[in-house]
Amino acid sequence: MVLPKRGLVLGATAAMLTTVAITGAGLQLSQSQAFFSESPKELVDEVWQIINRQYLDATFNQVDWRAVRNEYLDMSYDSKEDAYDAIQEMLDKLEDPYTRFLKPEEFETLQIDTSGELLGIGIQIALDEETGDITVVAPIEDTPAFEAGLLAKDTIVEIDGQSTEGMEINDAVSLIRGKPGTSVGIVIRRGTRELEFEIERARIEIHPVRARIEPTESGNIGYIRLTQFSANAVDEMREAIQDFEKQDVAGYVLDLRSNPGGLLYSSIEIARMWLEEGTIVSTVDRRGEVDRQRANYRSLTDAPLVILIDGGSASASEILSGALQDNDRASLVGTQTFGKGLVQSVRSLGDGSGLTVTIAKYLTPSGRDINEEGIEPDSIVELEDSQREALQQDRSQIGTLKDPQFVEALDILLETIASADSAPGDA
Structure with missing residues (x-):
């Protein structure tokens, strides 16, 4: 996913926060067994082998992948940079923006991005x-x-x-x-x-969770904004929910707008905090094998929940929102999500570079393949350009009564709470 402006957090390395092509839902870190030994050709062949074994599309985008290997191993490489260029040419044949070669500095960026x-x-x-x-x-x-x-x-x-x-x-x-x-x-x-x-x-x-209380006539509402599914998102989300439960909140608004995704396990663990039972997500690889992740009867709350989504909600955000929507656990408010339903494995290579490989696609509990389609909210709320610009210029307004999508989410949540309060109890 490429946004009009690419946000970067600067540190010893730079962490891309808004590029889903790098921070996909299913980043699964694994160590390459290749030994680079200063041979650029060995690196080219290692990348080819990984794609050959793991890539989701067994047709390799209708490309003769064995012929590609012969072509690039017949070439001479004078430097690592030559090998890097050749690898990128090979990967371009797949026409998959999420299967990417990362130079050492770019690979370090990715690792730090997900570390928090x-x-x-x-x-x-x-x-x-x-x-x-x-x-x-x-x-x-x-x-x-x-x-x-x-x-x-x-x-x-x-x-x-x-x-x-x-x-x-x-x-x-x-x-x-x-x-x-x-x-x-x-x-x-x-x-x-x-x-x-x-x-x-x-x-x-970096703290991916921001949380506060919104007082209403129906009781306190817990507002939680999650900006990224990084390694510390799970602990911070758990702490926020547990803190709000101690304050007897009447319901929650979970804000996933402009959240580009992150770690697969993070989205699954956070889903389990909201969902007592049921399927969370299924993944299907090129052999058709399905891995099904489920709730584990350890949810932290059963209070009413509304989730805010938009076109910047991608990957892990779609796993979480799709799981809670399909299980009737939450209502979704906002606009259609990005539609990134692919899982990447991240491989480190012998010279410190890396490779992200699309190895599977994920399905929501009802079997929806949302890649390139996205998830439709239950209540569509479009922002006018002036409203969007106002929120961009003053971020303190996000998740407040000056935020039209939040206001709609709050109204729906309060209606849900009122309906639950008025329902007849057991005799």
């Missing part, structure tokens, strides 16, 4: 497609960038003395990232002024 911890200054940046400027999307709270005073919409014009004019995002990331305790010099343009910052890098923990 970064090493850096703590900002999200984007390349403005209209101006070509590298712009601060937002500083992460309680990080060196936040404390230094960087603000959303600041334009980064220099990094350690190098002009950012014409610079690609990945190049900016490479300049800004570094070891904790070292510093980076950044010059930003804010309005008509240019400001200089010297910011010390640090170890930064």
